[in-house]
Amino acid sequence: MENAIEDTKLYKAAQEAAERAYAPYSHFRVGAAILLEDGQIITGVNVENRSFGLTNCAERSAIYTAVSAGKKQFLALAVSTPDSNYPVSPCGACRQVLSEFMNAQTPVIFGPNEHSLVHTTVGELYPFDALHELAQA
């Protein structure tokens, strides 16, 4: 992320979103926040279902909300997992979806609280991304 202030603000938005998670089965709340080019922040939460496989992760909820609002230029992503005691990284399915809309350099931060954040990028989470390799060809 550009700077620590932006970083903190984005993570805080993810943290607040996590409180709105619908996780009655796992009791594992997740909040995601995406920073848009215009400075706006769009959030998402995990939405579970009694048919477990239908669960939507917070990261995908945020991306789908943003795209549904006509926004596709994403500068950074923050993910908050307040129910874990260590940083939980985005799942494989979410990494694929992130790579659809974010370039390899896009910063990603995740963690259970603001004191134990992991700072990484979409490219580190999802290397050898064929979509972007093809786009550069």
Ligand code: THU
């Ligand atoms: N989950 C997310 O929303 N994002 C992640 O990065 C990890 C997992 C959700 C899915 C499920 O509702 C709960 O966390 C437990 O796996």
